[in-house]
Amino acid sequence: MMLLDTLVQGVMLGGLYALFAAGLSLVFGIMRLVNLAHGDLIVVGAYLILGIGTSIGINAFLAAAIALPIMFAFGWLLQTALLNRVLGDDILPPLLVTFGLSVVIQNVLLQTYSADSRKLPVGPIESASLPLGPVTVGVMPLITFGSAIVVILALNWLFYHTALGRAFRATSDDPVTAQLMGIRPRRVFAIATGIALVVATIAALYLGARANFDPSIGPARLLYAFEAVIIGGLGSLWGTLAGGMVIGVAQAVGASVNPEWQILAGHIAFVAVLLVRPRGLFPRAND
Amino acid sequence: MKAVLTLGVGLAVVLALALVPVIGPRILVQDLFKVLCLLVLALNWNLLAGFAGLVSVGQQAFVGIGAYVMFATTILWGWDPLAGMLIGGMLAMALSIPIAFFAFRLNGAYFAIGTWAVADIARLSFGQWRALGGGTGTALPRDATREMFGVGLVRDLLGVSPAAAIDAVTYWLALGLATVMLVACWLFLRSRMGLGLQAVRDNPVAAQSVGVDPTRLKALVFLLTAFVTGLCGALLFIQIGRITPDAAFSVIDWTAFVIFIVVIGGIGTLPGPIVGVLVFYGLQRLLSDYGTVYLIALGLIGIAIMLFARRGLWGGLIHCIGFDPFPLGHAAPRLARQSIKEDAA
Numbered sequence: 347m348m349l350l351d352t353l354v355q356g357v358m359l360g361g362l363y364a365l366f367a368a369g370l371s372l373v374f375g376i377m378r379l380v381n382l383a384h385g386d387l388i389v390v391g392a393y394l395i396l397g398i399g400t401s402i403g404i405n406a407f408l409a410a411a412i413a414l415p416i417m418f419a420f421g422w423l424l425q426t427a428l429l430n431r432v433l434g435d436d437i438l439p440p441l442l443v444t445f446g447l448s449v450v451i452q453n454v455l456l457q458t459y460s461a462d463s464r465k466l467p468v469g470p471i472e473s474a475s476l477p478l479g480p481v482t483v484g485v486m487p488l489i490t491f492g493s494a495i496v497v498i499l500a501l502n503w504l505f506y507h508t509a510l511g512r513a514f515r516a517t518s519d520d521p522v523t524a525q526l527m528g529i530r531p532r533r534v535f536a537i538a539t540g541i542a543l544v545v546a547t548i549a550a551l552y553l554g555a556r557a558n559f560d561p562s563i564g565p566a567r568l569l570y571a572f573e574a575v576i577i578g579g580l581g582s583l584w585g586t587l588a589g590g591m592v593i594g595v596a597q598a599v600g601a602s603v604n605p606e607w608q609i610l611a612g613h614i615a616f617v618a619v620l621l622v623r624p625r626g627l628f629p630r631a632n633d
Numbered sequence: 634m635k636a637v638l639t640l641g642v643g644l645a646v647v648l649a650l651a652l653v654p655v656i657g658p659r660i661l662v663q664d665l666f667k668v669l670c671l672l673v674l675a676l677n678w679n680l681l682a683g684f685a686g687l688v689s690v691g692q693q694a695f696v697g698i699g700a701y702v703m704f705a706t707t708i709l710w711g712w713d714p715l716a717g718m719l720i721g722g723m724l725a726m727a728l729s730i731p732i733a734f735f736a737f738r739l740n741g742a743y744f745a746i747g748t749w750a751v752a753d754i755a756r757l758s759f760g761q762w763r764a765l766g767g768g769t770g771t772a773l774p775r776d777a778t779r780e781m782f783g784v785g786l787v788r789d790l791l792g793v794s795p796a797a798a799i800d801a802v803t804y805w806l807a808l809g810l811a812t813v814m815l816v817a818c819w820l821f822l823r824s825r826m827g828l829g830l831q832a833v834r835d836n837p838v839a840a841q842s843v844g845v846d847p848t849r850l851k852a853l854v855f856l857l858t859a860f861v862t863g864l865c866g867a868l869l870f871i872q873i874g875r876i877t878p879d880a881a882f883s884v885i886d887w888t889a890f891v892i893f894i895v896v897i898g899g900i901g902t903l904p905g906p907i908v909g910v911l912v913f914y915g916l917q918r919l920l921s922d923y924g925t926v927y928l929i930a931l932g933l934i935g936i937a938i939m940l941f942a943r944r945g946l947w948g949g950l951i952h953c954i955g956f957d958p959f960p961l962g963h964a965a966p967r968l969a970r971q972s973i974k975e976d977a978a
Contacts, residue, residue: 380742382690431940437741439939441688442896446939449889450932453925565884569753572746576739606768610757613750617735624738 351481352602353595358483360594361491362556364587365549366571367578368497369542371586374575376518376538377433377531379440383448385568387543390451391417391550392559396464406466410551414544421543425536433535448564455561466554490552494590497545498583504541505583514538566609573616579626588627592619639958647812654801655791662800666872668914669807673865674887675894675906676814677858682892683901684822684830685854688741691748692862693888694732694755695725697881699863700870701759707777709764714773715782715806718867725863726856733855737848749884756882770877778871803872810868814861818903822961826850831961834901885928893935899945903959908947 370384381387391413399409428447432439474485505511513534516524521531553559553567570593577592578585593612600611619627654662674692681687699721706717732751739747760768778784779795781802788798821827832840833847841847866887870876880886890913898909913931920927942949951957 374742378742380746382745428936428940438682438688438900439943441742441745442892443936443939445690445889445892446932446935448932449885450929450936453928453932457925457929565749566753569746569750572743573750576743576747606757606761610754610761613754613757616750617754620738621735 348602352598354478354481354483355487356595356598357591358487358491358594359598360574360587360591361487361494362549362552362590363570363574363593364494364590365490365497365545365552366567367574367586367590368494368501368583369545369549370568370571371575371578371581371583372501372545373538373542375581376514377535379429379433380437380444381429381542382441382444382568383451383564384542384546384571385566386448386451386455386564387421388546388550388553388567389455389559389561389564390420391543391547392466392554393455393459393464395547395551395554396466399466406468406551406555410547413547413550417543417547418540421540422536424543425539426532429539430532430535448568452561452564459561461560461562463558463560464554465558466551468555472555486552486555490556493548493552494587497548498587501541501545501583510537570612573612577616577619577626579629582626582628585626585628592616592627647808650808651805654797654804659797659800662797662804663872664914666800666804666807668910669804669811670865670869671890671894671913672811672906672910673807673814674862674891675898675910676811676818677862677865678888678891679895679900679903679906680818680821680854681858683895683905684827684834685851686834687851687855688745689736689748690745690884690888690892691732691736691750691752692858692891693882693884693886694748694752695729695859695862696866696869696887697752697755697759697878698725698728699866700876700881701762701765702863703867703870704765704771704773704876705762707773708771711777713780713782714777714867714871718864718871721867722860722864725866726860729856729859732859733852737852737855752882752884752888756878759881760878765876768878770875770880772875773871778874781871800872803868806868807865810861810865815903815907819959819961822903823963826853827961828963830854890931893931895945896935896938897945899947899949902945902947902951903961905945905947909945912946 366385366388370381373379373381373384394413394416395406395409398404398412399406402409428443429440432443434440468486471485471489475482476485476488503511505514513524513529516527516529517531517534524531524534570590573593574589575586576589578587578589592615596615597608597612600614601608603611650665653665674696678689678692681689681692699718702721702724703714703717706712706720707714712720732748736744736747736751759765765771778799781799783802784795784798787793787801788795791798791801793801822831829840829845830850832843832845833850837847866881870881873880894909894913895906896909897912898907899905916927916930916934920930938945944952
């Protein structure tokens with residue numbers, strides 16, 4: 347029973363990691379950009395939700411709804427003003443620019459909000475739980491997991507059933523030919539980063555509701571997200587969810603053995619999967 | 634003639650730096666020690682990212698491994714810290730083999746985060762080492778560093794306190810390491826292998842077609858830089874005297890600073906890291922009172938360099954003046970040049 351409980355908690359945690367990872371996966375899939383500041387942008391989202399919530403005095407869920415368009419605009423601006431300028435054949439400039447951005451964001455947050463850890467207040471739902479057969483599951487983890495599935499369904503729909511998704515796929519496959527068809531890759535990239543930050547904001551809501559956060563936790567979230575993407579296989583959103591679940595279950599099992607082994611167990615699962623299946627569980631693209 | 638001048642200036646600078654512990658204040662010795670160690674780390678990272686195309690964000694793994702192994706040999710087995718430093722470097726190199734085996738499966742940008750994850754694994758694993766204090770870390774015993782090789786001699790010669798003598802010895806070691814590293818980089822990059830490496834960086838397909846094996850060369854660079862990074866990590870923590878997993882495997886201290894130093898100075902140039910470390914030191918002196926503002930400034934400068942002057946300060950300078958005082962290529966053979974002239978005539 348203990349084991350089943352651990353597995354269920356791990357799967358729920360995996361939903362959160364899939365939310366961290368979905369934005370990263372989207373941006374990489376479309377423009378081959380690895381955003382090293384992705385974890386810090388999630389933390390920015392969490393502080394934004396906190397700021398909106400406390401200044402207007404509304405629930406964190408409502409505050410997150412207000413934060414979504416703001417973060418979309420921020421992502422659009424970030425891509426247009428900064429990241430579009432460094433995209434190219436050379437992988438070094440985008441890596442170094444996003445790494446610099448990561449350090450800048452962490453320290454601006456530190457300067458503004460201090461190193462104190464914060465939490466998003468979500469009300470009584472925070473401690474509510476549901477009996478599900480033999481195990482009891484918290485309502486918040488369940489909502490997190492459900493949101494992860496909804497987000498991935500929505501992204502898949504966007505990708506395969508809309509004109510914008512067609513533009514995304516076309517630009518990803520061949521930007522030059524896409525341009526001949528009247529698509530402007532830079533605009534497509536800006537929208538993609540905007541959407542990635544919308545997903546990051548949803549992730550931030552559950553991150554902040556689940557546990558404490560402070561300005562320094564971004565890089566660790568980036569690592570979990572990245573591991574989920576790689577385990578799942580590049581280019582597959584459902585794979586990313588599976589990858590998140592692998593990391594989540596590994597962490598839950600590790601933590602049940604020894605609390606200090608939680609994060610280590612996740613990392614080791616990542617290395618193990620990569621050694622057995624170098625291209626991840628569900629590889630799609632050839633890169 | 635130019636080579637002799639460069640050599641002369643270089644020797645004079647090294648000699649002047651070597652005299653600092655004899656005539657300078659101790660605080661300057663400690664500051665310059667940090668600068669020299671960062672220079673060694675920067676030269677290594679430049680070799681990896683600027684020449685071998687391996688953008689690692691996990692070099693702190695080797696700093697930490699070197700430092701922890703040095704602590705283990707000193708505290709658990711009672712060895713001299715300097716012997717421990719050598720073992721630390723060698724073990725860092727040994728561990729870089731399985732790490733390379735894993736990380737080389739990831740290419741390009743994913744290599745960067747893969748190495749970062751490996752460094753985090755190392756941090757968490759060494760944090761489990763109870764004999765060295767686990768997550769809270771431990772300190773080097775006072776006697777171990779006081780009785781370190783060379784400290785007694787320096788004490789007698791300079792007539793200073795044991796602590797100052799330790800600073801002097803570690804400083805000279807750092808200076809030696811930086812000098813050797815600089816000369817070794819220069820020789821390596823102009824060697825057959827170094828030229829092959831630069832050829833791979835500039836055009837992998839063309840390089841392979843003339844018989845260069847990119848993976849072998851990259852693996853070699855990864856191993857050698859792990860060795861020197863491990864040595865430098867052990868040396869840093871002999872001087873610091875206290876170790877925690879978070880400090881030894883700090884991504885900011887041992888990788889982020891190093892990346893900014895190389896990017897600002899000029900990535901893929903040999904003098905770039907030197908220029909970068911001077912700018913870094915200047916900024917640190919200027920902004921050290923402001924804490925986080927200093928890191929924000931470094932990040933913004935790094936971004937600005939990548940946006941507007943991708944070659945960095947040194948690369949930009951040689952682009953402007955149109956000649957490179959430290960060329961890494963070889964001049965065309967005399968005979969060939971003469972025959973070209975004759976052809977033209």
